[in-house]
Amino acid sequence: MAPLPATPSNRTLTGMERAAAIMLALGETHGAPLWAQLDELEVRELSAAMSTLGPVDPGVVEDLLVNFVGSMSSTSGLVGNVDSTERLLTQLLPKERVNQIMEEIRGPAGRTMWEKLSNVQEQVLASYLKNEYPQTVAVVLSRLRAEQAARVLAIFPDDFALDVVRRMLAMESVQKDILERIEQTLRSEFMSGLSQSSKQDPHEQMAEIFNSFDRQTEARFLSKLEEAAKESADRIKQLMFTFDDLGKLDSAGVQTLLRDAPRDKLAVALKGASQTMRDFFMGNMSSRASKMLLDDIEAMGPVRLRDVDEAQSILVNLAKDLAASGQISIVKSKGEDELVY
Structure with a gap:
């Protein structure tokens, strides 16, 4: 493996970077008394600086450790990264504290x-x-x-x-x-x-994927899965939230959905829906609004199944968004348990 390129000797380090380089150079034996004097915030800030320090030129290290020039004169430099920081902290601090610090350094959700x-x-x-x-x-x-x-x-x-x-x-x-x-x-x-x-059940994750399929693809995959693993297929079907599940909304919920639903998508979605679903939606609308919607449906003529699937999917996703914001409550395909989004 080729050696890491050293940084220029005239590299300007910030105060925290200088401290990080010194602590990395001191290591476990000489650094332990210093670590013991730091509070929680100082340990976190210093650890973060160590993890992103990168290669440091030997000359820079010697300048920083001038009081130790005798012992450091033959040093070949050092590399500050996440792994070296964790190894050093493990020798100096309790494991739980190290895990917390490293989680904040590595975690995508933020450092603090x-x-x-x-x-x-x-x-x-x-x-x-x-x-x-x-x-x-x-x-x-x-x-x-x-x-x-x-x-x-x-x-x-x-x-x-x-x-x-x-x-x-x-x-x-x-x-x-x-x-x-x-x-x-x-x-x-x-x-x-x-x-x-937040560790999602794989069946729940797959149900979300199946919800995104068009009707023909969904039927094809479920059919194959029922042959290979019927129990898993049944579990996925129970977890899937479909257009027909919108029929389980209470009156306030469906009216909230209708308020935000694009009128043209609603018409296409109901064009390919059962009479039960048509009656359900129109029963929650004013007489004038339901008549206008029915006229729109009858006037559009034949509609491709693909367009119906897309429109129904839009309404399902809208319902999920409204549930996630707490505006409505929705239930699963085959049960009384509420879905919490």
Whole structure:
């Protein structure tokens, strides 16, 4: 393997990069007393800098460690990356703490707990926070982006939201130990549970894929799967949400759906639907609106099955979006269990 190219000796390192290079050069034996003096935030920031440092020229290392020039004069440089950082931290810190730090460095959801929260859906975050003490919720929301905090507040019951707002207005600087306890609670209770719950059942994932098929492709795959693994095929069919499942919406739900549904797509979707589904939708419309829709359906003539599938899929996806935002509730194909999006 070819050696890594060294950085120029005149490379300008930031203060945090200089500290990272020194800690990497000191290693476990000489660095342990220094690590023990750092607080949680300093460890995270220094670890992040170490993981992205890259190759460092030997001359730069020697300049940084001038007090150790005798022992460092023969050094061949060092490389700061994620793996070397984790190896060093493992020798110095408890495993749980190392895992937390490295998760923040590697994780796509953000380097800090607060950045991770910014990637959580507001409905999910609000469901968790509504069971917490209002003062804790006020601290959490004060650390989020204004637009995200606003969306979470809008989901809370009015009295609870108002209490939180008042506490945010009266809030002074939060003590470091209190903030750290809240972060630890969020990490151990909320983010950990969220990570476990986000592991999707493969049957659920496949049901979503089948929902995206056109009718002929769906039938072909289900037929083959029933021959090879009937139990899995039955499970997928139970989990699939189809156009006919819209018939299980309550009156308020279907009216919400009709309010947002494109009229032309609704007409095409019902053109290829059963009479039961036509009656269901039109029964939730005014007499004038249902007559206009029926006229549109009768006037369009023959419609390709592919266009019907596409229009029905649009309505199904719209229903899922409305369910995800908490505006309607929908149920599965063959059961009474509510789908939570």
